[in-house]
Amino acid sequence: MSSMLNRLQRIVQAVRHAPDIQHALDLIADRLIIDLTADACTIFLASTDDTEELVLKSSRGLNPDINGKVTRRFGQGVVGLIAARAESINLTEGTKHKCFILVPNSGEDSFPIYLGVPIISHRKVLGVIAVQRAGEAFQEDDEAFLNTLAAQLATSIEHAESQGRFKLVGSGTVESATHVVKGVAGAPGMAIGEAMVLNRGANLASVPNKWVTDSDSEIRNFKHAIRNVQEDLTTLAERMRDSLPEEECALFIAYAQMLNSGSLIDDTLRDIEKGNWAAACWRDTIEAHARIFEQMEDPYLAERANDIRDLGHRVLRKLLLEQSLMIDFPKQTILVGEEISAIDLADVPSDCLCAIVSAHGSGSSHVAILAHALGIPAVMGVPNLPVKQMDGLKVVVDGYSGTAYIDPNQEVLAEYCGYLEEEAEIELDLLSLQGKPAVTSDNHAVVLRVNSGLMADHTPSLRSGVEGVGLYRTEIPFQIRDRFPSEDEQYYIYKNVLDAFGELPVVLRTLDVGGDKPLSYFPIKEANPFLGWRGVRITLDHPEIFITQVRAMLRANIGRGNLQILLPMISGRKELEESLTIMRRAKDEIEEDFDQVISMPPIGAMIEVPSAVYQIEDICSVVDFVSVGTNDLTQYLLAVDRNNENVADLFSSLHPAVLKALKQIAVGAGYSNTPVSVCGELAGDPLGVMALLGIGIDSLSMSTGSILKAKKVIKSFTMTEMKSMFDVAVKMSDSSDVRRMYSERLDERGLGGLIRAGK
Ligand code: PEP
Numbered sequence: 040m041s042s043m044l045n046r047l048q049r050i051v052q053a054v055r056h057a058p059d060i061q062h063a064l065d066l067i068a069d070r071l072i073i074d075l076t077a078d079a080c081t082i083f084l085a086s087t088d089d090t091e092e093l094v095l096k097s098s099r100g101l102n103p104d105i106n107g108k109v110t111r112r113f114g115q116g117v118v119g120l121i122a123a124r125a126e127s128i129n130l131t132e133g134t135k136h137k138c139f140i141l142v143p144n145s146g147e148d149s150f151p152i153y154l155g156v157p158i159i160s161h162r163k164v165l166g167v168i169a170v171q172r173a174g175e176a177f178q179e180d181d182e183a184f185l186n187t188l189a190a191q192l193a194t195s196i197e198h199a200e201s202q203g204r205f206k207l208v209g210s211g212t213v214e215s216a217t218h219v220v221k222g223v224a225g226a227p228g229m230a231i232g233e234a235m236v237l238n239r240g241a242n243l244a245s246v247p248n249k250w251v252t253d254s255d256s257e258i259r260n261f262k263h264a265i266r267n268v269q270e271d272l273t274t275l276a277e278r279m280r281d282s283l284p285e286e287e288c289a290l291f292i293a294y295a296q297m298l299n300s301g302s303l304i305d306d307t308l309r310d311i312e313k314g315n316w317a318a319a320c321w322r323d324t325i326e327a328h329a330r331i332f333e334q335m336e337d338p339y340l341a342e343r344a345n346d347i348r349d350l351g352h353r354v355l356r357k358l359l360l361e362q363s364l365m366i367d368f369p370k371q372t373i374l375v376g377e378e379i380s381a382i383d384l385a386d387v388p389s390d391c392l393c394a395i396v397s398a399h400g401s402g403s404s405h406v407a408i409l410a411h412a413l414g415i416p417a418v419m420g421v422p423n424l425p426v427k428q429m430d431g432l433k434v435v436v437d438g439y440s441g442t443a444y445i446d447p448n449q450e451v452l453a454e455y456c457g458y459l460e461e462e463a464e465i466e467l468d469l470l471s472l473q474g475k476p477a478v479t480s481d482n483h484a485v486v487l488r489v490n491s492g493l494m495a496d497h498t499p500s501l502r503s504g505v506e507g508v509g510l511y512r513t514e515i516p517f518q519i520r521d522r523f524p525s526e527d528e529q530y531y532i533y534k535n536v537l538d539a540f541g542e543l544p545v546v547l548r549t550l551d552v553g554g555d556k557p558l559s560y561f562p563i564k565e566a567n568p569f570l571g572w573r574g575v576r577i578t579l580d581h582p583e584i585f586i587t588q589v590r591a592m593l594r595a596n597i598g599r600g601n602l603q604i605l606l607p608m609i610s611g612r613k614e615l616e617e618s619l620t621i622m623r624r625a626k627d628e629i630e631e632d633f634d635q636v637i638s639m640p641p642i643g644a645m646i647e648v649p650s651a652v653y654q655i656e657d658i659c660s661v662v663d664f665v666s667v668g669t670n671d672l673t674q675y676l677l678a679v680d681r682n683n684e685n686v687a688d689l690f691s692s693l694h695p696a697v698l699k700a701l702k703q704i705a706v707g708a709g710y711s712n713t714p715v716s717v718c719g720e721l722a723g724d725p726l727g728v729m730a731l732l733g734i735g736i737d738s739l740s741m742s743t744g745s746i747l748k749a750k751k752v753i754k755s756f757t758m759t760e761m762k763s764m765f766d767v768a769v770k771m772s773d774s775s776d777v778r779r780m781y782s783e784r785l786d787e788r789g790l791g792g793l794i795r796a797g798k
């Protein structure tokens with residue numbers, strides 16, 4: 040058993056580090072001949088244009104001339120049968136099977152024993168792997184092995200294939216037509232700009248290619264980094280001599296000596312001279328050397344591949360450190376990365392940042408919410424995003440459909456330039472709504488507030504005519520520091536926002552960290568962070584953090600009076616009562632410290648945990664208002680991680696189950712006349728606005744960029760229309776039906792441009 044696992048791991052590891060798809064496939068074929076004692080191995084891949092055609096990409100043990108020349112349609116031949124049925128086939132007389140088509144002059148007629156399995160990723164057949172031999176039939180174990188391998192390799196193959204179509208040639212031009220990648224819509228809008236790949240993680244695998252004109256300076260940087268690492272290693276070995284076993288110290292010395300090694304240095308220098316930057320050349324050298332070790336049969340030597348990679352990372356960190364000091368951001372920067380964080384956004388000067396494209400994450404990840412707040416489009420969760428190859432390339436980002444066009448051709452560029460012009464017209468039209476009240480066409484007033492926390496400048500939202508801040512995410516000022524902010528620091532932040540809105544209410548939410556909002560200085564390690572120590576659960580366990588924050592809020596409210604406090608992640612009344620006890624203590628302290636009586640501001644609970652929906656009446660009996668966090672509520676109700684791109688398609692706040700929960704909240708809170716607002720992303724989605732008003736929720740909080748769009752929608756329908764649309768939506772069984780119904784209604788009013796590129 041463990042030997043099967045070892046064999047699997049070795050192949051998967053080797054494929055992961057293969058430089059391109061062809062090497063990966065050849066490597067798999069080589070290994071399978073050995074591991075399954077086969078005489079021949081063939082690997083067919085499906086064409087990527089959905090034509091259901093399979094092409095022989097790699098073969099071993101047969102006439103090598105056939106590679107690339109044999110094709111089969113799905114359903115044609117045994118290979119096509121495997122692809123069409125998406126099932127493996129194990130035959131003792133494969134060559135006699137009624138579907139078998141002999142490849143002429145291949146030599147396969149000598150190998151009648153046949154075992155083939157499909158390669159499937161995300162419900163799609165990517166290809167077929169088959170092994171053949173003369174002699175004994177393949178056993179069930181062999182079939183299980185090949186099936187397991189194909190399942191494990193599917194994502195790597197998909198990834199390698201997408202990278203393979205994207206090869207750099209010559210001096211940095213790219214041999215490809217427009218490369219279209221599809222993720223999920225993160226934040227609406229469109230942009231045309233230049234990709235900039237950040238290398239915060241200093242991970243060799245994610246270093247992009249970057250063609251430079253000054254190779255001499257790259258060589259200098261490289262030699263400097265090597266010298267630095269050698270010195271570090273020697274010092275480390277000296278320092279650790281007394282505390283580490285001798286062999287560990289010897290490893291440091293061995294590392295330092297490896298950096299004297301001719302081939303590691305010479306190979307890299309040779310590549311730098313061809314025009315790529317030092318980090319990418321170093322990446323390739325390290326990979327090539329590590330692969331040689333990895334393929335060795337002796338487990339001790341194979342293990343040395345890890346040492347090489349470790350050394351590679353050390354040098355890379357030094358190289359990037361020098362590089363990061365001289366980043367020159369393009370005017371229209373499109374930030375591209377495997378996983379873009381809030382801190383990455385902060386690294387780019389705001390007048391340069393025009394879009395983000397991230398391989399991981401989804402539309403409700405916090406970084407997407409931040410992009411929305413900044414008014415820039417975001418495409419999230421793009422499987423197989425060729426991050427390494429994208430640096431410096433032109434990219435068109437469509438944040439409405441979640442699509443990015445890499446190295447777009449003239450046609451795509453012209454199309455999107457047209458859309459951008461149309462969008463500018465729509466925006467001009469929306470500007471006429473600034474300062475106008477948000478009322479439905481049958482005169483129902485709707486309260487629109489803004490979500491804030493990132494931007495210091497509140498002028499744009501005030502100009503749009505918002506009636507205050509519906510959600511101020513206080514964790515953002517906590518995240519951009521390297522320690523907890525003091526009471527005074529927080530006091531000034533809160534005072535500024537309360538001042539900016541004058542009489543208008545400002546809802547400050549207490550610290551909501553945990554889940555996908557980490558604090559670098561307060562690390563939490565959990566198997567299920569979203570079901571773990573988050574939001575109010577942390578602040579209740581750390582009353583010193585909680586009380587400092589509430590004191591700062593109450594102090595900021597002295598002489599102002601527009602503060603409201605909101606508690607996140609409330610799952611029941613007990614947490615509220617405990618929070619209220621601490622908040623009252625903070626109030627008593629402030630009264631004593633400042634020698635004056637202050638009033639308690641309105642206190643609200645976020646409704647974002649399903650238990651709170653079912654206990655809404657109980658919760659309303661102890662708070663002054665509730666605000667629904669549809670992002671988390673959707674994640675918990677549908678059991679769909681808001682950050683996981685594998686299930687991003689399943690995340691929809693327009694799901695009928697979420698709509699039913701929202702209705703239940705509105706009805707439950709209505710018994711005690713407790714005001715209900717919504718501050719999740721649904722409130723800023725034009726379709727969400729229609730649904731929420733239909734439920735009777737008429738207080739919405741959203742990003743600044745959504746305010747005028749929401750106003751447009753509100754003014755275009757009557758409340759009666761939206762109520763009857765909701766009655767239909769809530770009876771549907773799938774969120775795509777709900778989305779389609781609302782989109783059609785929006786289109787009928789000529790408002791399709793609010794939810795897609797172009798008018
Ligand atoms: C929500 O969950 O909908 C919400 C508004 O809070 P956050 O996105 O900050 O978790």
Ligand code: MG
Pocket residue numbers: 607647668670671
């Ligand atoms: Mg939340």
